[in-house]
Amino acid sequence: MAPPPPFRAEHIGSLKRPRHLIDARTKFDKGEVTREKLTKLEDEEVLRVVKLQQKLGFKAITDGEFRRHMFYDGFFDNLEGFTLFKDPNPDIFMDYVPDVAAFKALGFKGGETYLCTGKIKRTKPCYVPWFLALAKDVAPEEVKNIKIAMAAPEWYHLRHSGEYAYSHEVYANDAEYFADIAQAYREEIDALYEAGCRNIQIDDPLLAYFCAVSMLEGLKAVGDDPDKLLDSYIKLYNDCLATKKPDFSVGLHLCRGNFKDGVHFSEGGYDAIAVKLFNELNADFYYLEYDTPRAGGFAPLKELPKHKQVVLGLISSKLPKLEDKKEVIARIHEAAGYMDDPKLERIGISPQCGFASHIEGNLVTEADVEKKLALVAEIATEVFGTTVW
Template sequence: MSRPDSENLHLCPPFRAEHVGSLLRPIELLEKREQFRNNQCSAQEVKAAEDAAIVSVVKLQQDVGMKTITDGEYRRQYFFEGMFEKLEGMTFVSNRDLSEFKSYVPYVQLYHKMGMKEAPSIFCTGKIKRTVGIHTEDFKYLRSLVPADQVGNIKITICSPIWLFLRHGSKQTYDLSVYKDDDEYFADLLNAYREEINKLYSLGCRHIQIDDPSFSFFCDENMVIGMKEAGEDGDELLDICIKRYNQLLQGRPHDLTVSVHTCRGNFRGMHYSEGGYDRIATKLFTNLEVDCFYLEYDNERAGTLDPLRSLPRGKVVVLGLVTTKTGQLESVGEVKSRVDQAVTIISEGAPKRPRAEALAQICISPQCGFASVAEGNSISEEEQREKLSLVVKAAEEIWPC
């Protein structure tokens, strides 16, 4: 996707009908993973089960009319797996004390409410280097499953580079004997990310989606209060997060689409935070140098569509109007009505623009993945298919050409 501008919005990818990335794992794959945990099968057998399941999930996406193709995140237990675990210098810690987590982060607040004293995480114990491919083999396998002219439609989802930093802060993200400050830490981390992204690009990947609930967390009143109580400036912290993203994306290929998906948590249908995008819309849409924003908009906890008036020309929003948390099916009419509201708000924003231009800046999708964790949400495979089909049908009626 060429970098969009106000005169020429290229929307392929993303397409009018989108999905966020994760899809329900088949029971056979979940059972095989359980067997592996119980030492009843080999890692090779698990991979074979993943490969077979990915073939099926690619067909599902093609059958319902989705042009964007992902592997359903079938090789992961959690949406954020991948980048940090495979980088040299990062160490997995199964029982980090909760005192080493920022208590104002919404899911950490939940840990405390549950009476947890420790939780698994990752700590930087050495200089960060990318010594192996992170998602490159995943991309290669996906590439083998689609026609050559559709390779550019493959989307790879990756964890946010600020994920650990927002969770732990400067003093607990990295060993201070390894990195003296955040600038040194992020210089190496972002370089590793950049190497992975560039390798994916060289293999034919043209769409990277960064999954990051963190931005929506900044909209939550409890987090805002918690940051103040901790003596931290929430506005400054948001600026720092945006700055790190922009450092990562400097010099990226012109035809590489980079998008950000932000939601309010999706752990087996649970959410962690609430609040509209009003607090962050101007900075997020204007200052964050990505092409596209996947936004959760399936119920009242996401707030109104009004923050879309801050969307500048030349950027795209994918409105997550269809929930993945329950099987209740929305109607095409409901989706079309919400898109019409969004068009009005964007067209009357700053700067004002024709409705046709505002409509060209919109796509639609489910609000989040169907399985941000392997167990998935409380929804059946048939209900998942119906929701994906609904998004496609609505898009075809809204953008008939």
Template structure:
């Protein structure tokens, strides 16, 4: 991807989720109240899919997603479909790692004693697809020439393990180590990715909050207090990603979005990428890094000095957490600042080459959960249009 001279529309990514249209949102509310069944939402979800495709076409975005309208939360799709995983709707909070930022915050905000999760009670096997049906629905809703532009968002393999750790993720009679557990997960993910590719998918994005959590000084301090080797665990999670992406076709672009939390306009963790950048950029086997850079809690661009020449960084410089529009000239200046850091990095390269390794995006999705953030669809359109306008100024 980084070797291509991309046109401005392809320089702008939206991270994946889009605001649910009002009809679908209202039905979700009724479902929460027990007034409609989950299956009653199907027609509204199908209509929402057509709506978000047209929204992306009207804006002129280079890539198209399904907006995650068929999901209630971004991480749906994998673990509930895996053989060997037992769903636990009311797993005791004592079985979660309280140093994980979103676990701590949600328990404090909602006074929870339990949370829904999973436990690996048997050997992991992919016996049914994760996202194939959602991709087929998206593919069937676009013209054949648009299929190569489609992108699938995917729950990461680290999701359950980072919440429960090595001691409470899997039955030790089934898996003796994290390596064994992630080996089988990698087989399942590779099978999913292979089927998606055979259907025409050429863009996959893993949405992973895990890595930004390792940027949090508070989490690191609490892990150390509990005797957790955070450097070893970070390496374990890098290996988990690489098991999923290994031996992928050359024309399949896989990206990883590193999220700090995105629910109702709040975030879960803070801290720049300095703590993890060298290991992250040199070890994670993905083509594209989606990075959150919408405010000061994300740190500066200095970690980008480690970006290899064959990778792309998507700078999330517009926030999805409130409707305020950023200053376009300030955004343009930030992109050039990032390019200068990359150009002076390891190895050094020209600023033109560095700019060619950059794209821009909102810092996260507009609705990682169906309730969304405190922004409207019009706000969403204005923010995406702002990014497109800035991209034209920089890359045209």
């Protein structure tokens, strides 16, 4: 059985968090609010945004990532073998990574990060509890449509390189380290499947960094081969997905940074990675940033195999200004031309990223978010028809 195609209208996971939820999480972190009180508030707010998504006609329902601080939360912080380091030495963060360079330029002092200090094992569920909580908010027949966003498997490796990402007393090389990460992903994906999940989105801004000249040159400057590193990450992905069931859909989301105040971190079209990204990495479809010229043109889409789909991120999640519907529709048809897809059978539409990859969110209000999502739904209905999403 082939995986179901992506829905023609989607959003990328995170929605604007209300201030009272942000304040409650801050107090929880300080020990001023109990876990029970925070969870009750999360439950209420998740139900609210579920109803919003349903009102607008979306099928791939998410919890808005309201139970997270950052988009990559939920996996590495739940694995045995990873240790949280607060205020680490900034030197362990690689300057060739575009967002690291940006943070350091702004006076970045290290913040906190996870490093592998022991043997990696998945000893408890990671995303499964969030999935089960969300499943209670939709009808039984809609549970299969729920979308859970997962962290990219190479997240900490690229940021720290093989030198700092893991203890060399535990793992002799990247291959050993990656093997245990992949095993943990396989176990979590299997557990999600058993819980009823059929739809995940892996959020990975790092792969888009391989489109940035600055990172490619930075890697070469320290003696690393960007092509070999990308190959190793693609192999890691495929190992993570090696045992997924045929009816389990995996979408891969790439963007170039989505930090507060509309900040992005890198530029460069998909041309440099399109062949490998679309043909060698075993995702079923791709959510691609396309709201500004920094992501390049649609020409790389000609490399997309006929059995794969793309969700075009043509609506900005960073800025409140509403896009012109006619211009967006024209761009959908332009992309279809490169894909040789005149019937638009392999295309969907979404915002280019989430509205709140970090807890504070972007320069949009909750009202702006609703207007943006309503526009996505309106365009999908006009372009693809009311029965296909």
